[in-house]
Amino acid sequence: MIKLVVTDIDGTLVDDNKNLSPDFWETIDQISQKGIIFAVASGRQYYTLAAQFERMKDRMLFIAENGAYASYENREILTVALEPAVVHNFIKIGRAIADTYPVLCGKNSTYVENDNEYFLSVVNHYCARLQRVDDLTQVGDTLLKFSMFDLVDSETHAYPHFKQFERDYKVAPAGKRWLDMTAPDANKGAALRHAQRQLGISPDETLVFGDYLNDLEMMREAKYSYAMKNAHPEIIKAANFVTDRDNNNHGVVDMIRKLCLNA
DSSP, X not given: OOOEEEEOIIIIISOTTSOOOTTHHHHHHHHHHTTOEEXXXXXXXXXXXXXXXXXXXXXXXXXXXXXXXXXXXXXXXXXXXXXXXHHHHHHHHHHTSTTEEEEEEESSOEEEOOXXXXXXXXXXXXXXXXXXXXXXXXXXXOEEEEEXXXXXOIIIIIHHHHGXXXXXXXXXXXSSSEEEEEOTTOSHHHHHHHHHHHHTOOGGGEEEEEOSGXXXXXXXXXXXXXXXXXXXXXXXHHSSEEOSXXXXXXXXXXXXXXXXXXX
């Protein structure tokens, strides 16, 4: 019996225009009535997720910043921080890569040091709390994640510059434009495993959905692991199942209705 449903957002729960399925809220209300917990696991900032799901945040599990932060029913249950010295090195490397913009994700806000209008318009979409600063190395917040916004392609352009850190940190493309760095034990899978223990829910009772490389560890923490029909080949390989529909045809809600509501 499924007791926990966890889904990535971009490329998974929402379509390419960032819209939810017209049946989303009704579907989630129905599974909630059956005692099933709904969760989102995203590279997005917690405050952005809480605002997006405001009407039901009091009963949701949030896994934010690719697993560096998690909360359940408005209560923080996990924080995994990066060491400032490491982040300062990431910033130095990132500043030298053409056509990219460093983004520093803290516990209280997200920080940028570039005022390019297009870049800010994109970051504002993902960050309800955003601050422009003169120097990212002077930010005093608890540091959860360092990201690179890449105008070329995160997997082929920015990633090779940070691949050297993979043995000690989590380095993962989070879409065509984003590359994320977190602590070695901060990823969506580890955060989900921590939440499962807290909630008394097993992998055999968990349903997850994902589409990109930052969802890889999460696929291993659920019996019902679904790669989106539009997912990266490595996610399709890692998952136990593939959705019948892609994200633009609301594949997540379709499978939730089939698996949890027998619809």
